Amino acid sequence: MFLKSGVSKAVIIGVVVVIIIIGVAAAFLLQKPPTKPLSIKIYTGGTGGTYYPLGTKLAELITKYSNGKIEATAVTSGASVANAKALDAGDAQVVFIQNDIAYYAHEGLYMFEGNKIEEIRGIATLYPEIIQIVVRADSGIKTLADLAGKKVVVGAQGSGTAVNAEQILKAAGLWDKITPVYADFKTGAQQLKLGQVDAVFYTAGIPTSAIVELSATTPVNLVEVPEDILKKLHDQGYAFYVKVTVPKDTYNGMTKDVTTVAVKAMLAVRADLPEDAVYTITKILFEHLDELKQAHKRAEAIKLEKALDGMSIPLHPGAEKYYKEKGVLS
Known part of the structure; x- marks a missing residue:
């Protein structure tokens, strides 16, 4: 009787231990592995x-x-x-x-x-990122229409600036009335300074350091892109353009705030x-x-x-x- 009782207890303990081990193993297996970021x-x-x-x-x-x-x-x-x-x-x-x-x-x-x-x-x-049409302050160019017959640096060939310039000038009916010059802004700024071109397009945040540097020795102005041109751009599917205002104290030579467009x-x-x-x-x-x-x-x-x-x-x-x-x- 004593032997049977001892055996029974041992069996019960063994079974309990096995159940515990199985339970722990199952819980471990059911745990989700840490999620990799x-x-x-x-x-x-x-x-x-x-x-x-x-x-x-x-x-x-x-x-x-x-x-x-x-x-x-x-x-x-x-x-x-x-x-x-x-x-x-x-x-x-x-x-x-x-x-x-x-x-x-x-x-x-x-x-x-x-x-x-x-x-x-x-x-x-x-x-x-503002489309800036830079002219010399003494150029007499006040509006987009004044660019007719002028040499205009529209940006480097294949650049985003060149595309912006073409879209804006076409919306204004001026693309066929200007002489486009393809060059980066550094080259264009030097040509503007020397009077070899009349205007330079540049797409960048303001104040643009390169324009600040240019205006320090050659006072500049920005040409306005009015709201009717912005509307035409939107009508042509270029919904990415937005209206912005460049404050008059942005560059040396500016005398008033200028409305333009930006991407x-x-x-x-x-x-x-x-x-x-x-x-x-x-x-x-x-x-x-x-x-x-x-x-x-x-x-x-x-x-x-x-x-x-x-x-x-x-x-x-x-x-x-x-x-x-x-x-x-x-």
Whole structure:
């Protein structure tokens, strides 16, 4: 009897131990493995520009505030056109890009003719890149119409500035009435200084250091692009242009504020980036603007209520979800 009892106890203990081991093993097996963060690359621009410091800070903020869900890395690049191509190739998941370049990429126009990038999607427009039509202050050129019969530097061949210049001058009915000169701004500024050309187009944020430098020795003015031309641009399908005003104290030689148009720097993503990831990126962008502003003063122009101004490509559903939550979209 004693033996049987001892054996029974041993069997019971053994069974209990086995059950415990099986239970622990099952619980261990049922545990979800730690989720690996989504790794993304943000293509920016050159280290001397605006895109790089903003992109570097944005990558830091995404990694910091996504609760381990996203690990972002900023990458230097050749800016807008190169970034669109990197997005298409899958090398980049998020890019800084001008909204007009994004539009050309999505539609297969200009430098993307035959290489349409249909999978590019928008997160937000950020700040204006202003189309500046620079003339000497003593030139007598006051309006776009005054450019008729003049030599005009429209930007380097194949550049975004050259496309902006052609679109604006065609909208004004002036493209066939000017002599276009294809050159970069450095060359164009020197020609303007020497009186070899009459005007120079340049697309950039203000104040543009190269124009500040030029105006220090050669006072300049900017030619107005009036609202009726902006409307014509919109009617022609160029919805990415927005109205801006350049303050009169921007460059030496200006005597009044000048109305012109601008394209906008923006954030774009691949269409196949998960909706929850893009929602998180959009949320972090707008909820941590104070920290982003520490990276570059251009971030001061980034506003939630203006995030869709000049949006030239389809929105990513993740960004759309955030804007609907915030009442920016209905």
